Amino acid sequence: MTRDELLAKIQTQLKPARFAHVQRVEATAVRLAAKYGVDQEKASIAGLVHDYAKQRPDQDFIDAIKANQLDPDLLNWNNAIWHGVVGPVFIKAELHIYDEEILDAVRYHTTGNRFMTPLAQIIYMADYIEPGRDFDGVEQARLLTDQDLALAVAYQTKHTLAYLIANNQPVYPKTLATYNAWVPQSQ
Ligand code: DGI
Ligand code: FE
Ligand code: FE
Ligand code: FE
Numbered sequence: 001m002t003r004d005e006l007l008a009k010i011q012t013q014l015k016p017a018r019f020a021h022v023q024r025v026e027a028t029a030v031r032l033a034a035k036y037g038v039d040q041e042k043a044s045i046a047g048l049v050h051d052y053a054k055q056r057p058d059q060d061f062i063d064a065i066k067a068n069q070l071d072p073d074l075l076n077w078n079n080a081i082w083h084g085v086v087g088p089v090f091i092k093a094e095l096h097i098y099d100e101e102i103l104d105a106v107r108y109h110t111t112g113n114r115f116m117t118p119l120a121q122i123i124y125m126a127d128y129i130e131p132g133r134d135f136d137g138v139e140q141a142r143l144l145t146d147q148d149l150a151l152a153v154a155y156q157t158k159h160t161l162a163y164l165i166a167n168n169q170p171v172y173p174k175t176l177a178t179y180n181a182w183v184p185q186s187q
Contacts, residue, residue, distance in 0.1 A: 053087035112178030154186035
């Protein structure tokens, strides 16, 4: 599939604002890949597909979790978690992308993971700092991402966890595992 064909398929799944976001994540991820010696084509594809499943009905995810015998605890969560963790089911079936490093970058883009390849770290950060993002701390996150990817991953993970706790949100266990793996050792 060419990039234009991939873009056209993604566009059918996403509203315009979300489609614009994934293209900014792609551009940010390709830039970071060049800087950090990561495969730029993988960064492009992972950036474009990371939110592919973001606007699907909940029932699609419930069906996919059952049909693929994924962790039944996933049924206790929602789209915020599903679109990353379960998204690769749809990316494989509909976009025919099977590269496990790309699929892992999608799986980990929301919660992070104990182990993340440089590609997964880049997608995690590109999603957080793409030029359309505007929140307290985003400038610091942008500076850190250009200086030290691991410190940037730790920064995002800490701030996301603090945000969830401040807002009485449930913390997905993998988000906490990401915190434990990346934050204490970053000091
Ligand atoms: O899909 P995006 O909006 O580009 O960004 P994302 O996939 O990084 O985040 C989606 C949402 O998930 C965002 O509102 C933060 C939220 N989130 C991240 N970790 C957790 C979480 N929500 C809950 N409840 N628990 C988590 O551990
Ligand atoms: Fe997302
Ligand atoms: Fe994110
Ligand atoms: Fe995103």
